[in-house]
Amino acid sequence: MSATAATRSTAMGKGAFSSLAYRKNRDRAIELILLACALVAVFTTLAIVLILVVESSYFFEHVTIREFLTDRMWTPLFDDAHYGIMPLVSGTLTVTFVALLVAIPLGTIIAIYLSEFATHRMRESVKPVLELLGAVPTVVYGYFALLMVTPFLQKFMPDLSGFNMLSAGLVIGLMIVPYVASVSEDAMRAVPRYMREGSYAMGATRLQTALRVVVPGALSGIAAAYILGISRAIGETMVVAIAAGMQPTLTFNPTEPAATITAYIVQVSLGDLPHDSIGYQSIFAAGLVLMLMTLVFNVIGFFLTRKFREAY
Amino acid sequence: MNTNVVHKAESPRLAIALEERRALRANQAKAIAEKLDFWYGTNQALKNINLVIPENQVTALIGPSGCGKSTFLRCFNRMHDLQADTRYSGSIVLHPESVNLVGKEVDPIEVRMRIGMVFQKPNPFPKTVFENVAYGLRLRGFSNRTDLAERVEKALRGAAIWDEVKDRLSDSALALSGGQMQRLCIARALATEPEILLFDEPTSALDPIATAKIEELITELRQRVTILIVTHNMQQAARVSDFTAFMYLGELVEVDATSKIFTNPSKKATEDYITGRYG
Numbered sequence: 001m002s003a004t005a006a007t008r009s010t011a012m013g014k015g016a017f018s019s020l021a022y023r024k025n026r027d028r029a030i031e032l033i034l035l036a037c038a039l040v041a042v043f044t045t046l047a048i049v050l051i052l053v054v055e056s057s058y059f060f061e062h063v064t065i066r067e068f069l070t071d072r073m074w075t076p077l078f079d080d081a082h083y084g085i086m087p088l089v090s091g092t093l094t095v096t097f098v099a100l101l102v103a104i105p106l107g108t109i110i111a112i113y114l115s116e117f118a119t120h121r122m123r124e125s126v127k128p129v130l131e132l133l134g135a136v137p138t139v140v141y142g143y144f145a146l147l148m149v150t151p152f153l154q155k156f157m158p159d160l161s162g163f164n165m166l167s168a169g170l171v172i173g174l175m176i177v178p179y180v181a182s183v184s185e186d187a188m189r190a191v192p193r194y195m196r197e198g199s200y201a202m203g204a205t206r207l208q209t210a211l212r213v214v215v216p217g218a219l220s221g222i223a224a225a226y227i228l229g230i231s232r233a234i235g236e237t238m239v240v241a242i243a244a245g246m247q248p249t250l251t252f253n254p255t256e257p258a259a260t261i262t263a264y265i266v267q268v269s270l271g272d273l274p275h276d277s278i279g280y281q282s283i284f285a286a287g288l289v290l291m292l293m294t295l296v297f298n299v300i301g302f303f304l305t306r307k308f309r310e311a312y
Numbered sequence: 313m314n315t316n317v318v319h320k321a322e323s324p325r326l327a328i329a330l331e332e333r334r335a336l337r338a339n340q341a342k343a344i345a346e347k348l349d350f351w352y353g354t355n356q357a358l359k360n361i362n363l364v365i366p367e368n369q370v371t372a373l374i375g376p377s378g379c380g381k382s383t384f385l386r387c388f389n390r391m392h393d394l395q396a397d398t399r400y401s402g403s404i405v406l407h408p409e410s411v412n413l414v415g416k417e418v419d420p421i422e423v424r425m426r427i428g429m430v431f432q433k434p435n436p437f438p439k440t441v442f443e444n445v446a447y448g449l450r451l452r453g454f455s456n457r458t459d460l461a462e463r464v465e466k467a468l469r470g471a472a473i474w475d476e477v478k479d480r481l482s483d484s485a486l487a488l489s490g491g492q493m494q495r496l497c498i499a500r501a502l503a504t505e506p507e508i509l510l511f512d513e514p515t516s517a518l519d520p521i522a523t524a525k526i527e528e529l530i531t532e533l534r535q536r537v538t539i540l541i542v543t544h545n546m547q548q549a550a551r552v553s554d555f556t557a558f559m560y561l562g563e564l565v566e567v568d569a570t571s572k573i574f575t576n577p578s579k580k581a582t583e584d585y586i587t588g589r590y591g
Binding site: 194205 | 389391394396421422424425428429431432433435436437438439447448451452497500501504
């Protein structure tokens with residue numbers, strides 16, 4: 001009772017000044033707790049990098065980096081083992097490219113519609129549904145690609161094989177549309193109203209305002225959305241493992257079956273390779289390459305974002 | 313044209329305003345608001361506004377916050393149409409075309425093509441200085457480079473900012489100072505040669521020096537364009553305007569020559585406001 005009264009009198013600025021040390025300590029404690037939480041994320045990342053590098057170093061004791069980068073075959077599980085990462089890289093890039101061909105235009109158009117054209121009610125009902133798309137388990141998307149999209153595409157392309165990168169890429173594209181659309185839309189809605197009003201006052205239509213003022217104004221946020229989409233597409237595992245066939249092939253033709261880095265990793269981890277074999281170690285090297293690819297896109301995105309950043 | 317205007321003036325207040333204006337050898341009417349009502353949903357924000365906007369002069373709208381002066385200003389370029397559930401009745405007739413700016417059959421985009429606006433907060437687009445001024449021109453289909461360059465320079469000179477930005481035309485407009493941004497926005501509006509230029513508290517976000525420049529500019533601009541300005545600053549209204557309209561609670565209380573409003577207002581409410589008794 002008296003404690004409450006004392007606190008209150010301090011809060012009102014009328015009590016004694018002795019509570020300063022107490023408050024400083026309390027603030028310091030809170031700061032430390034927050035810092036610890038932040039460090040969990042940092043340490044996890046560092047630990048992953050460390051494990052990838054250490055485990056890959058065992059792999060690179062057996063396989064030279066030159067062979068890793070120039071060999072045109074990836075067959076670590078065969079007797080005649082080849083360790084050329086490029087077939088996996090080509091598969092990953094092809095699937096990602098197809099996915100972005102779907103996700104970027106569709107995501108951007110949806111974002112423009114939701115941010116600039118849709119009524120409040122429309123936006124409030126469409127957005128949750130859109131975000132629900134992102135909550136569907138990826139294994140569902142994988143079978144959707146294999147059992148619905150591929151047969152559908154085969155009607156137009158009779159030569160299309162049952163496993164192919166095209167349908168995997170298209171479905172991954174659909175899968176990341178919600179991310180691209182949602183993040184882009186947030187960026188566009190963050191463009192201040194007075195900027196739009198300036199455009200309307202000049203006699204611009206909604207579409208002109210959206211394309212000439214809002215999109216340029218939100219470009220850094222939209223670029224961030226694209227980078228997020230690229231990272232998601234590169235890292236996607238289930239859909240490609242199910243629908244693209246697991247054959248590492250050095251090709252950029254999306255109608256062919258191929259394997260991506262993630263598909264290979266899941267294939268090995270599900271198998272019964274002994275933990276100290278080179279085949280097993282190869283997934284760490286593949287993982288390292290995947291991480292570097294994502295890193296490169298993130299760095300590019302970071303600089304693009306900075307270049308196009310508009311402070312308003 | 314003038315006889316036509318008088319003929320249209322049905323309300324006594326409007327007729328009186330017109331008479332006084334003639335006595336002051338005022339220019340002919342550029343726009344006339346008549347029996348203008350405006351609603352946000354069911355909330356009536358403007359009630360029976362009758363006002364003559366004389367051509368090539370500055371008309372200031374003053375009044376306490378929430379009196380409807382910005383709402384009235386935004387009727388002239390139909391900015392309210394961007395919001396759902398707003399409604400106009402009555403008319404704002406633009407001369408010499410005699411088009412009712414708030415008429416349902418009139419396309420708000422066309423209205424905005426003719427009537428420029430400068431906002432409270434400087435709002436240049438995230439584009440270069442040049443592209444900001446060229447924006448309205450491009451919307452109107454101008455694409456010839458030399459033509460654009462000429463018009464942009466003319467507009468920037470008109471807004472007294474050419475000397476400051478002529479070497480920075482391809483820099484981002486967002487790198488300019490607040491006062492420069494606002495003059496750039498004036499240049500942007502001038503580039504398309506509007507018939508009326510609306511100013512919505514154009515200096516409330518600026519420092520005194522930038523404010524002085526804008527005020528000087530407004531005084532110069534009225535030779536070429538009809539100006540309507542909303543301001544909270546009564547000294548500003550007194551300095552820049554030829555006519556002042558005092559609004560209160562959505563109604564137009566009094567309109568007169570600025571010198572008369574500030575020295576000898578005929579309504580008690582006006583006198584109370586300008587002497588700082590409320591608002």
